[in-house]
Amino acid sequence: MIKSPASLALEKRRAELVPHLVQLSEHAWLSVAEDVSNVGMIVGKNGIVIIDTGQSTECAAATLKKFREIAPADKYPIKAVIYTHGHGDHTGGSSVFCSEGAKPEIWTRSNFGAETVPFEHAGLMPLFKARGALQGGFRLPPEKRICNGIAPVRYPSAGGAAFSGRTGAVPPDHFFSGDSTVLSAGGLELSLFATPGETDDALSVWFPAEKVLFCGDNLYRSFPNLYPVRGVGNRDVPAWIDSLNRMLALDADALVPGHTDPFIGRNEVRTVITNYRDAVRHVFDKTIEGMNAGKTPDELAAEIRLPEHLAGLDYLGEYYGNVAWAVRQIFGQYVGWFDGNPLHLYTNFTTRDEAARMAALAGGEEALLKNARAALRNNDPAWAARLADHLLTLRPDDAQILELKADALDALGETMLTATGRNYTLSVAQNLRQKATQR
Numbered sequence: 001m002i003k004s005p006a007s008l009a010l011e012k013r014r015a016e017l018v019p020h021l022v023q024l025s026e027h028a029w030l031s032v033a034e035d036v037s038n039v040g041m042i043v044g045k046n047g048i049v050i051i052d053t054g055q056s057t058e059c060a061a062a063t064l065k066k067f068r069e070i071a072p073a074d075k076y077p078i079k080a081v082i083y084t085h086g087h088g089d090h091t092g093g094s095s096v097f098c099s100e101g102a103k104p105e106i107w108t109r110s111n112f113g114a115e116t117v118p119f120e121h122a123g124l125m126p127l128f129k130a131r132g133a134l135q136g137g138f139r140l141p142p143e144k145r146i147c148n149g150i151a152p153v154r155y156p157s158a159g160g161a162a163f164s165g166r167t168g169a170v171p172p173d174h175f176f177s178g179d180s181t182v183l184s185a186g187g188l189e190l191s192l193f194a195t196p197g198e199t200d201d202a203l204s205v206w207f208p209a210e211k212v213l214f215c216g217d218n219l220y221r222s223f224p225n226l227y228p229v230r231g232v233g234n235r236d237v238p239a240w241i242d243s244l245n246r247m248l249a250l251d252a253d254a255l256v257p258g259h260t261d262p263f264i265g266r267n268e269v270r271t272v273i274t275n276y277r278d279a280v281r282h283v284f285d286k287t288i289e290g291m292n293a294g295k296t297p298d299e300l301a302a303e304i305r306l307p308e309h310l311a312g313l314d315y316l317g318e319y320y321g322n323v324a325w326a327v328r329q330i331f332g333q334y335v336g337w338f339d340g341n342p343l344h345l346y347t348n349f350t351t352r353d354e355a356a357r358m359a360a361l362a363g364g365e366e367a368l369l370k371n372a373r374a375a376l377r378n379n380d381p382a383w384a385a386r387l388a389d390h391l392l393t394l395r396p397d398d399a400q401i402l403e404l405k406a407d408a409l410d411a412l413g414e415t416m417l418t419a420t421g422r423n424y425t426l427s428v429a430q431n432l433r434q435k436a437t438q439r
């Protein structure tokens with residue numbers, strides 16, 4: 001099979017996401033791609049501060065070993081660990097940094113875990129985990145799970161469990177509420193700012209002496225993940241834009257994302273944050289404009305694009321976040337599920353009714369199946385999958401239709417650059433194929 005441009009772009013990304021150490025300033029370092037997320041170290045007179053810890057203890061140990069070649073443990077004990085937000089890929093390696101010597105203080109914001117808590121309260125963790133495994137492609141074979149767009153594959157692939165059990169997240173014990181706080185540790189003075197964005201609990205770490213800004217997951221080398229396909233109630237887009245403006249105002253010399261390589265140099269940092277903010281603002285403004293014009297999320301998702309001067313930038317490529325999903329998220333953030341089409345207010349016309357009538361229109365179920373197969377042959381996998389959906393509504397256990405839908409999803413997934421959507425599509429295809437063979 002010829003590889004799609006999306007596959008080639010993700011393979012290029014994978015080649016960039018190899019473990020390496022970057023010196024950010026005289027006293028600040030970053031371990032990039034050792035784990036799925038980056039780990040930062042700032043070296044003070046008599047101790048170090050760690051910013052984020054990666055997801056797994058194995059990767060955290062490898063990073064700490066590299067850090068210790070720069071700052072030996074006897075002279076520079078770990079005084080503090082900072083979590084930029086509550087996602088497990090930033091906290092799971094912390095037991096390694098907490099067990100080296102005296103336990104460091106672990107700092108974060110008082111609303112730590114804000115994104116997961118509503119799922120826990122609602123009893124929705126099974127869904128959260130199931131969809132998380134699909135978007136992560138945890139059960140895909142290695143050749144289908146290229147990378148996740150902003151992170152390498154670092155935990156079990158084919159047949160592996162959702163998470164390996166090797167995580168060692170230590171709960172935070174120092175919190176700040178409100179806008180900001182100053183952390184003094186190891187002879188360092190750092191400012192922690194509330195910068196809600198990818199999560200409501202997000203913070204940025206500012207090392208003013210050397211003008212280094214650690215921004216967690218509010219910016220990385222991809223269009224931002226305004227909506228994860230794993231599912232989330234709300235990512236506050238205007239708050240995210242405000243946080244980007246705040247980051248811009250600091251005039252940093254180094255900008256350190258939670259994933260992918262840092263940006264070094266004052267002009268580069270200013271340009272990157274400006275473009276990033278403008279991209280998010282453009283998608284936001286266009287969505288609001290279209291909503292006021294009475295357009296539906298389907299229409300807006302199909303028509304809104306980044307302006308050309310931003311769409312061509314590698315750090316705004318849709319490797320991880322996706323413009324169309326962002327549009328739907330913004331629509332939902334304000335008006336919820338109703339798209340404005342009154343037909344969707346009725347429940348007496350079911351998908352089964354529609355499927356039966358589609359089959360009748362096509363000249364029967366066999367004719368519909370023929371059409372779906374022809375669509376797939378004619379390189380129109382989206383239409384093939386759509387027709388297969390109608391057929392599966394009528395014949396949910398029919399192995400040949402399950403296979404057809406799986407083939408269509410495989411072909412569609414191959415064209416998807418956004419890694420989470422690609423993983424999700426290919427994982428569902430794999431599940432359908434498995435169901436077909438069990439028939």
Ligand SMILES: [Zn+2]
Nearest residue numbers: 037089217258
């Ligand atoms: Zn992350």
